[in-house]
Amino acid sequence: MTTQKAIVLHGANEPLILKEVPIPAIGQDEALVRVKAAAFNRRDWWIQQGRYAGLKFPIVLGSDGAGVVERVGGDDHRYWVGREVVINPSLWWGDNEAFQGKSFRILGLPDDGTFAEFVTVPVTNLHEKPDHLSFEEAAALPLGGLTAYRALFSRAGLKDGDNVLVVGAGGGVATFALQWALHGGARVFVTSSAPSKIEQAKTLGAEGGVLYTNENWAKQLQEQAGGFDIIVDSALGEGVAHYPDLANPGGRIVFFGGTAGDIPALNARKLFWKQLSLLGTTMGSPADFAAMLAFVNQHRIVPVIHATYPLEEAEAALRQMDRSTQFGKIVLNVS
Ligand SMILES: NC(=O)c1ccc[n+]([C@@H]2O[C@H](COP(=O)([O-])OP(=O)(O)OC[C@H]3O[C@@H](n4cnc5c(N)ncnc54)[C@H](OP(=O)(O)O)[C@@H]3O)[C@@H](O)[C@H]2O)c1
Structure with a gap:
């Protein structure tokens, strides 16, 4: 053949x-x-x-x-x-x-x-x-699981008890980020364009979520969750302007995509005063991939x-x- x-x-x-x-x-x-x-x-x-x-x-x-x-x-x-x-x-x-x-x-x-x-x-x-x-x-x-793993663990240093926001819960990488963060011991909240996707995220274990299409989504999220230690984002776009407010002091904001376009001006004073880290990430190393698979096997994640x-x-x-x-x-x- x-x-x-x-x-x-x-x-x-x-x-x-x-x-x-x-x-x-x-x-x-x-x-x-x-x-x-x-x-x-x-x-x-x-x-x-x-x-x-x-x-x-x-x-x-x-x-x-x-x-x-x-x-x-x-x-x-x-x-x-x-x-x-x-x-x-x-x-x-x-x-x-x-x-x-x-x-x-x-x-x-x-x-x-x-x-x-x-x-x-x-x-x-x-x-x-x-x-x-x-x-x-x-x-x-492989690609989504690896990207989410490196973003959360290798770059943002996810710890047990962290509050995590996963933006655009319906995305392929985002669903992995949700699963990885939950199994890593985090409290997880999501944003999405669809109420049904927020419900699906909750079925997987997310504590709450809001529609990013609502004008007041950031305020609603703050009311539900307080602040976030980690924000995982593959969209960029206008929503990013709210991240310095949504992040807890010492928070890590990690990006790997730009589905919704470029970012607006940011309140940089909040970035330094709150000791925030803006992190970029792409895919992952062989060590990240091996660690991701070990994590999937350990927690028997599907x-x-x-x-x-x-x-x-x-x-x-x-x-x-x-x-x-x-x-x-x-x-x-x-x-
Ligand atoms: N750098 C890298 O290594 C790497 C690796 C993988 C992916 N990426 C990039 O990351 C992005 C996501 O990849 P993917 O495979 O997960 O794509 P995907 O499955 O198509 O997910 C995209 C999701 O983005 C969300 N979204 C769209 N517009 C949004 C907005 N304005 N605000 C918030 N969320 C928004 C939507 O979530 P809802 O459906 O919940 O609304 C959508 O389902 C793509 O741009 C991709 O190219 C980069």
Whole structure:
């Protein structure tokens, strides 16, 4: 067998198309993984919109995947053959835990990704699939779970008893942030555009939440929760102006996305007087990924899956992201 089914994107604003393409080759220290399930991230949507750095077409998208190792390049890695794995999509992070190096890239652009029957990845990016998770559940984890883990623990230093605000609870990364913070011993509050998503967040364990579409959302939140030790935000936009008020003294505000655009002017006096930290973060290091998986195994956490589509319906699955109606991850059943 030399060809496989894959979902190919031929250019910006083109649909995702199911095609027969060659099975990728593997080199030394690489593994060929038979993908059982994959998952979407907002990144796939940005790429299709043509609004992502380093665009290259045609491309097989997909950063998230879980499957079974088919072949490896090099006898040293034979242990992995036949193993059920989840893939760390953070490729070539580099030597520094504090930030990614110049060779860092994300699986699924420029390298072909997981929306295919087979994907090639460095052996160092293979991890055993948690036993308590199905392939679909494991495939939901990597990019979002890693980003939320690093944001909360490695960057914001989450501690037992912290008060945490997760902004935009319906987002893929946000649902992980909610789950990680709860299992880390925090009290968690959320914002969302939809009452139903606030209710879903409460079902998962959030203590409260408000609609960020309400004019007085920040005041309502303060009444519910008091202040926050950690604010996790992937939206940016106008809402950020309220964070210096919402944060407790010593609070950490951590950003990793800009779905709602740029930020307005901030009351910088509150930033220094309250000893606040503004933190940026992106994905995570190999150590972050290993720690995230250990955390998932320790607490037997199951990711929230909004919907699962067959591989050939990848375009319909991505269209669901246009409306942002999902709560949790959108997964592809691949093989
Ligand atoms: N730097 C990194 O490593 C990294 C990693 C992952 C993601 N990201 C970025 O982070 C963002 C989120 O990613 P994702 O995969 O979680 O996307 P997603 O699943 O599409 O979630 C986006 C969520 O943002 C919320 N939102 C939209 N407008 C908002 C606003 N004005 N105020 C507050 N919340 C708002 C919505 O929450 P509700 O539905 O609850 O309203 C929406 O569901 C994207 O921009 C993505 O590119 C960056």
